[in-house]
Amino acid sequence: MTDFSVWVIFSNLLLATRWTIALSLIAFVAGGVVGLALLFARMSKFRPLAKFVALYIEFFQGTPLLMQLFMLFFGVALFGVEISPWTAASLALTFWTSAFLAEIWRGCVESVPRGQWEAGSSVALSYMEQMRYVILPQAMRIAVPPTVGFSVQVIKGTALASIIGFVELTRAGTMLNNATFRPFLVYSLVGLIYFCLCYPLSFAAKRLERRLNAAR
Numbered sequence: 439m440t441d442f443s444v445w446v447i448f449s450n451l452l453l454a455t456r457w458t459i460a461l462s463l464i465a466f467v468a469g470g471v472v473g474l475a476l477l478f479a480r481m482s483k484f485r486p487l488a489k490f491v492a493l494y495i496e497f498f499q500g501t502p503l504l505m506q507l508f509m510l511f512f513g514v515a516l517f518g519v520e521i522s523p524w525t526a527a528s529l530a531l532t533f534w535t536s537a538f539l540a541e542i543w544r545g546c547v548e549s550v551p552r553g554q555w556e557a558g559s560s561v562a563l564s565y566m567e568q569m570r571y572v573i574l575p576q577a578m579r580i581a582v583p584p585t586v587g588f589s590v591q592v593i594k595g596t597a598l599a600s601i602i603g604f605v606e607l608t609r610a611g612t613m614l615n616n617a618t619f620r621p622f623l624v625y626s627l628v629g630l631i632y633f634c635l636c637y638p639l640s641f642a643a644k645r646l647e648r649r650l651n652a653a654r
Contacts, residue, residue: 442618451627454610459635461606462593464528469535469592476540478569481547491540498537504598506530511602527599535592542588546581547573587643590636597632607631 480491498506511526550573558568600609611628615621 442614442620444623447614447618447620447624448627450614451607451610451624451631454605454607455631455635457604458593458596458606461524461527461531461596461599461604462589465531465535465596466589466592468528468532470539472532472536473539473543476536477543477547480540480544483565495537495541498534499541503530503534503595504601506534507598507602523599523602523604526602527596527604531592531595531599534595535588538588538591539585542584543577543581546577546584549580550576583643583647586639586646590639590643593635593639594632 476491476494479487480495482488507526507530510530511521511523514521514526554572554576555568558572563571596606597608599606600612603609605613607628611624615624618624
């Protein structure tokens with residue numbers, strides 16, 4: 439059918455947007471939890487663990503997300519394990535997000551003046567106590583703007599999940615375009631929805647960064 443009204447096209451795209459938002463939230467929240475664990479491991483004094491995490495981060499930062507999706511979705515199938523597009527997309531985006539967040543947060547932790555570590559040591563705090571009570575509260579304040587800003591990349595990254603058959607906003611746009619043969623209209627609406635999702639986060643990140651710089 440090629441006589442879909444603008445509202446029918448738009449409403450179908452909005453329905454698919456729910457899955458884009460859900461996938462983004464899963465990737466960001468789960469990636470944040472994994473990223474925090476990676477942060478502690480990366481800064482560990484146990485060298486083999488720190489080097490392993492460094493390799494993990496370099497792999498997921500240095501290879502395309504599209505390749506990671508393919509490897510997870512099709513690679514696991516080689517071992518006789520069936521995995522759904524939803525699961526593959528969630529895992530791949532979680533791993534990818536965790537690598538970037540771990541490195542963002544490591545930079546924020548290392549930006550805390552060395553004197554703060556020395557102050558914690560002077561009152562006999564252990565390494566974990568220094569991190570919990572002295573370093574992380576300061577680093578978290580610095581980390582908020584880049585973390586919020588990176589959430590935009592996570593939302594846009596979900597578009598690549600369409601390549602393995604996961605029906606999110608981009609995939610729905612492709613399907614509607616194939617049904618209506620109205621690419622300009624369909625992809626204009628897709629772009630508008632992505633803009634509505636990403637712009638508030640970009641704006642918030644800039645505002646937070648300005649407020650942080652002013653507070654300093």
